[in-house]
Amino acid sequence: MWLLLHVILLTEVKDFALADSSMVAPLCPKGYFPCGNLTKCLPRAFHCDGVDDCGNGADEDNCVLSQYPQHCYCRENELECVKADLKAVPKVSSNVTLLSLKKNKIHRLPVKVFSRYTELRKIYLQHNCITHISRRAFLGLHNLQILYLSHNCITSLRPGIFKDLHQLAWLILDDNPITRISQKSFMGLNSLFFLSMVGNRLEALPETLCAQMPQLNWVDLANNGIKYITNSTFLTCDSLTVLFLPRNQIGFVPEKTFSSLKNLGELDLSSNMITKLPVHLFSDLHLLQKLNLSSNPLLYVHKNQFGSLKQLQSLDLERIEIPNISTGMFQPMKNLSHIYLKTFRYCSYVPHVRICMPSTDGISSSEDLLANGILRVSVWVIAFITCVGNFLVIAVRSLIKAENTTHAMSIKILCCADCLMGVYLFSVGVFDIKYRGQYQKYALLWMESVPCRLLGFLATLSTEVSVLLLTFLTLEKFLVIVFPFSNLRLGKRQTAVALASIWVVGFLIAAVPFTREDYFGNFYGKNGVCFPLHYDQAEDFGSRGYSLGIFLGVNLLAFLVIVISYVTMFCSIHKTALQTAEVRSHIGKEVAVANRFFFIVFSDAICWIPVFVVKILSLLQVEIPGTITSWIVVFFLPVNSALNPILYTLTTSFFKDKLKQLLHKHRRKPIFKVKKKSLSASIVWTDESSLKLGVLSKIALGDSIMKPVSP
DSSP, rough: OHHHHHHHHHHHHHHHHHHHOOOOOOOOOEEEEOOTSSSSSEEEEGGGGSSSSEEEGGTTEEEEEEEEEEEOEETEEEEETTOOOOOSSSOOTTOEEEEESSSSSEEEETTTTTOOOTTTOOOEEEEEEOOOTTTTTTOTTTTTTTTEEEOOOOOOOTTTTTOOOOOOOOEEEOOOOOOOOGGGGGTHHHHTTTTEEEEEOOOOOSTTTTTTTTTTOOEOOOOOOOOOOOOTTTTOOOOOOOOEEOSSSOOOOOOOTTTOOOOOOEEOOOOHHHHHHHHOOOOOOTOOOOOOOOOOOOOOOOOOTTTTTTOOOOOEEETTOOOOGGGGGTTTTOOOOOEEOSSSGGGGGGOSSEEEEEEOOOOSSSSSSSSHHHHHHHHHHHHHHHHHHHHHHHHHHHHHSSSSSSHHHHHHHHHHHHHHHHHHHHHHHHHHTTTTOOOHHHHHHHSHHHHHHHHHHHHHHHHHHHHHHHHHHHHHHHHHSSTOOOOOOOHHHHHHHHOOOOOOOHHHHHHHOOOOOOOOSTTOOSTTOOOOOOTTTOOOOHHHHHHHHIIIIIHHHHHHHHHHHHHHHHHHHHHHHHHSSGGGHHHHHHHHHHHHHHHHHHHHHHHHHHHHHHHHHHHHOOOOTTHHHHHIIIITTTTHHHHHHHHIIITTTHHHHHHHHHHSSSSOOOOEEEESEEEEEOOOOOSSHHHHHHHHHHHHSSOOOOOOOOO
């Protein structure tokens, strides 16, 4: 913006200088004006009053155009003919200073077409589809300062076409199919300040671009097809302060390309095909304040790449992966106030920069570990529900004697695993409070710290043990319901071994990333909540592959086993119901079983399907919004940990019966009694299928998993 204001100010100054030098006149008192070269002075009220008061017509010069075509608008000596269906430059009064012929049908600019209009300062010829410009079209326009030729059909610039435009400051050639330019194309442009050739078809630049334009200050060559630049391209551009080269096809920039641009303040090389930057490419740009390298397929950024840019205020590295990123890479840029990076995680390496974008990864922001109020409140609420619910189940099952002690032990161990998720969420909330308002300053230290890694380990341990335990409990119930009279049962010792093995496996899954940090990297320190979801394609292959193995390997397989098992169990109960003579009497019980199974599977689906979808999309290289991670970690993953106490204890028939007994302070007679080697019931069943259905329904709705014996 400051450069644009500088350009406008320079143009106005030049206007004033040219107007002032156009006449040699005596000094007149304030409120008077000279009559051209005469010594006569007249009051300003006589200027442009329609009367020749000076005698030589000087007081009526440069007032109003006396000749111009219809459909044009005249304002003093400026003429606008926009959308006037003109097919050629019209004949107007010679004292015209501004000629706007935008959006007409002018296709050619013949020889000396503007020669009569020596006072012209500005010409606007946009949107005319001009295809031919004579080499002498602008002959005699020594006072011209601004020339717009954008949005036309110009294919080439003939040598010497601008040779008389010694005062030209702005030359706009945007959106023309110009394929090549040479040094001679700009001959005579000794005062050119601003050159814009955006949206042309240039494939190369002249050997020395500024050879004929020593005062060139601003160059915009965006959106062309430029494939290379050399060490000599900008060799004579000593006055250049702004250079735009985005959206081209530049593949390599030689080390000395910008060495002569001592005054360069802004450089844009974004959206090219640059794969490598020489180490000392920017070493001579001591006044550079803004640098844009975004959207280049850079494979590596040297740690001292920006070491000499002491005055740099803005650095754009969006969509660039920096595998060797470190704080030392940006430390020399003490004046850097704005930086744009690929991921929010990189912002932790520039704690001294005031504004870093992206400002959030959906979880954390530059101010807080948890980005918004909903996350901050939710993490405490869900942690409280998870811990209280699981502690309650552990206490209840410890105080109340269960019919099946091995199953009760499995449920209590499941609650212990789920409690770890609550501890993890509480810890995240505590560290969020600790870093509130200054997270960016400590982000890198936090994500690389031992507490962050331990929290990630704890969350993974809780998640994997819980998944494996749910699968174990499901298979245990599956064997009882689908094969009720078989001997496929685990005893107390075998159950204890299975539970211990599950904890060992979960521990190993969570601990493996600590064994080889060179391969896995900082597995648990990729985000503020230390959870290893790893869906970014740019992350380490080891960490991303291992995370993929956990979630789309172990957890997806466990989820499919649970879903298939519950569907099979329901089908088995339904089939048994059809075999009984009293089908109607068991419909309500069958619906209750269906509802219970549905909510168990549904809670697992809420927990894991979002994770599976994210991982599959990451495999398909779909960009995942950062906010997805926050929803998964805070809302979806803890679902099982929070609901398991309800599904596996608080809603079971066993717990309901015990609760009723406590409320009524007396023991009610059980509906039926299950023994290890015999089965008796107070209800008289009509046949064996009815008995089987009652037992299976009782098992499905409650938590009693024992070996029924045929009566």
